[in-house]
Amino acid sequence: MNAPVGKSFVARDGLEIAYLEWGTPSDRPTLVFVHATGFCKEVSVPVVDDVLRLHGPHHVVAIDQRGHGDSAVAQPPFDWWDVGGDIVELGRDWSRAVGVGHSAGGAALLLAELAEPGLFASLVLVEPIVFPPPYGRYPDNPMAAAARRRRRRFASREAAYQHWFAKPAFSAWQQRAMDAYVAGGLEPDGDSYVLKCTPEAEAEFFTAATDHRAWDRLGEIEVASTVVAGEHSTTHREPFLGELTGRMPMAESVVVPGTGHMVWMERPEVIAEIVASTLGRLG
Secondary structure (H helix, E strand, C coil), rough: CCCCEEEEEEEECCCEEEEEEEECCCCCCCCCEECCCCHHHHHHHHHHHHHHHHHCCCEEEEEEECCCCCCCCCCCCCHHHHHHHHHHHCCCCCCCCEEEECCCCHHHHHHHHCCCCCCCCEEEECCCCCCCCCCCCCCCHHHHHHHCCCCEEECHHHHHHHHCCCCCCCCCCHHHHHHHHHHEEEECCCCEECCCCHHHHHHHHHHHHCCHHHHEEEEEEECEEEEEECCCCCCCCCCCHHHHCCCCCCCEEEECCCCCCCCHHHHHHHHHHHHHHHHHCCC
């Protein structure tokens, strides 16, 4: 299995956007992975590894959303449509692309497809952050407030690992997912390590989470889509999951038993199986 190569490109507004790339474009579909708010491209690696094991070589791209990982940070206020635009810019030469996104990453893929219809042949959307009104920017919402309180500095990568693994949101992660986040989400700063995605940037992303209004345009998503939710999700429970899926003309839903919103990191092999099934249908 080929190791990923780190690359970057300049988005339309001058920001450098980082990504990992496996392989080169071919007649097989390109796979495009987009992480959730606060994380980084490396958390896609366990899913990518499992997809390539199940379905053989593919051209794969896993991006760092702007303000995350090794990508540049825009000046606030942030707009999730800009992340969708970054995906469009990177994907000019893709053929039969399959987008695979978690949380905000799922929303970004929808925004990219709305901005450039036909960019994707299929979508796998894991707990996408697309909700009905009221719309707007909410700087004091609970997720933004929690992000501002995040610890940003650690004495070592091991200290970060222990700190996160003790938190309920991280406790069910597979070790390889946590290892990937520790490797990609931190950078050296003097004799310690700091978060690449600052608490302020993460909070700004959460502030804008209900402002993109994609809910009203889901009927325009005319590609086969699978919406994945964790059984114990706090955001994508029935009947909401059915309502969300029902707004897209070619969508189905899958519920992963025993998981929550962090299903991407808790059961990467299951996400990979869903992606492999999607690829099988594309031929």
